[in-house]
Amino acid sequence: MRGGDIELAGLVKSYDGLTMAVDGVNLRVPDGAYCCFLGPSGCGKTTVLRMIAGHEEPTEGEILIGGRNVVGLTPADRRTAMMFQSYALFPHLTVRDNIAFALRVRGLGKTERLAAADAMIEKVQLGELRHRLPAELSGGQQQRVALARAAITEPRVLLLDEPLSALDEQLRIQMRQELRRMQQELGITFIHVTHTQMEAIALADLVVVMEKGKIHQAGPAREVYARPRDRYVAEFLGGQNVLRGEVTRVSGGVAVVDLPDHSSIVASLDGQRSIRRGEMVDLAVRRDDIRLLRPDGAVSEAGGNILRGWVEAVEYQGAFVKVMVKTPLPDEFIAYVAEREFYRDPLEVRAPVLATWSAEDSRLLA
Numbered sequence: 001m002r003g004g005d006i007e008l009a010g011l012v013k014s015y016d017g018l019t020m021a022v023d024g025v026n027l028r029v030p031d032g033a034y035c036c037f038l039g040p041s042g043c044g045k046t047t048v049l050r051m052i053a054g055h056e057e058p059t060e061g062e063i064l065i066g067g068r069n070v071v072g073l074t075p076a077d078r079r080t081a082m083m084f085q086s087y088a089l090f091p092h093l094t095v096r097d098n099i100a101f102a103l104r105v106r107g108l109g110k111t112e113r114l115a116a117a118d119a120m121i122e123k124v125q126l127g128e129l130r131h132r133l134p135a136e137l138s139g140g141q142q143q144r145v146a147l148a149r150a151a152i153t154e155p156r157v158l159l160l161d162e163p164l165s166a167l168d169e170q171l172r173i174q175m176r177q178e179l180r181r182m183q184q185e186l187g188i189t190f191i192h193v194t195h196t197q198m199e200a201i202a203l204a205d206l207v208v209v210m211e212k213g214k215i216h217q218a219g220p221a222r223e224v225y226a227r228p229r230d231r232y233v234a235e236f237l238g239g240q241n242v243l244r245g246e247v248t249r250v251s252g253g254v255a256v257v258d259l260p261d262h263s264s265i266v267a268s269l270d271g272q273r274s275i276r277r278g279e280m281v282d283l284a285v286r287r288d289d290i291r292l293l294r295p296d297g298a299v300s301e302a303g304g305n306i307l308r309g310w311v312e313a314v315e316y317q318g319a320f321v322k323v324m325v326k327t328p329l330p331d332e333f334i335a336y337v338a339e340r341e342f343y344r345d346p347l348e349v350r351a352p353v354l355a356t357w358s359a360e361d362s363r364l365l366a
């Protein structure tokens with residue numbers, strides 16, 4: 001039994017009794033999940049991580065690992081391990097000795113330590129590098145050593161604080177795959193803190209989006225990206241346009257929303273049951289669900305929602321083209337048009353356009 005499931009219940013951390021670094025966090029992380037805490041600097045994600053690790057005590061609330069409250073226990077008794085941003089490898093010890101060191105702290109004999117280190121070295125594919133010093137390794141290899149050193153104590157939960165931030169862009173993407181592979185191989189719960197949206201989305205089974213000490217949304221990557229709960233999550237994850245307007249009608253699972261430019265948009269309620277006429281609401285539509293038409297073309301082609309504007313800027317992105325559309329609305333409006341489709345009849349800057357999408361592609365936000 002691994003027992004690496006985590007439950008955070010009413011978790012609060014205040015350093016000075018006034019500001020809440022963590023402000024009432026409730027969350028369940030299943031055993032063996034890859035969970036990413038995502039949010040801007042200062043949102044409290046590292047503090048949550050440090051409290052799970054046992055490097056910081058909560059002001060209030062419980063942390064259950066494997067069903068047992070671990071508040072007050074040492075990291076070793078919690079069976080958690082932490083991998084730091086800087087890797088914190090001993091410069092004078094070889095790869096093998098760095099990895100074996102964690103077991104010396106736990107009082108294991110030398111033969112046992114080295115045998116365990118060798119097994120772990122194979123697991124993380126560091127075979128040929130076992131006798132090298134950290135300075136003789138690449139950033140990615142150093143990270144693998146740091147991971148092996150954290151994993152050798154057989155923790156139930158491995159905590160990673162911005163593990164990829166020291167690497168360059170290309171290596172970061174490569175190491176992302178490797179972290180995922182290792183997590184699956186070790187079969188333990190990973191809690192990974194990051195402020196990079198794409199990193200969280202690419203890696204996690206469970207993405208937890210935080211702001212100012214609170215969780216806005218926790219769910220599978222695709223749910224958080226494609227069905228953000230509120231404006232904050234939609235804007236932080238990106239890929240969505242968020243518009244604000246007044247509800248003029250609610251019926252049959254949809255709401256009609258009047259925007260400040262007097263256009264009417266139909267959006268699915270998407271479970272927002274309590275919406276009433278007259279209420280101000282946010283609605284989201286994915287940038288890649290927008291079709292851009294020339295106004296002189298067949299307006300009948302425009303199924304459902306229409307917003308009028310003109311092309312403010314065009315940015316080539318490779319697989320798609322990012323078109324910034326200026327509308328009379330205060331919110332920015334962007335369409336991602338598939339590359340081939342865009343170049344069939346390229347829109348030039350200042351061209352008037354109709355941005356259209358179907359009712360079911362826009363959703364009310366909380």
Ligand SMILES: Nc1ncnc2c1ncn2[C@@H]1O[C@H](COP(=O)(O)OP(=O)(O)OP(=O)(O)O)[C@@H](O)[C@H]1O
Binds near residue numbers: 021042044
């Ligand atoms: N030891 C401390 N003493 C006082 N305040 C602290 C301490 N550690 C963190 N804080 C404050 O708590 C809040 C949350 O910090 P935390 O490090 O958890 O955020 P974060 O989201 O991880 O940010 P970053 O990505 O910059 O590390 C911040 O306002 C921070 O200034």
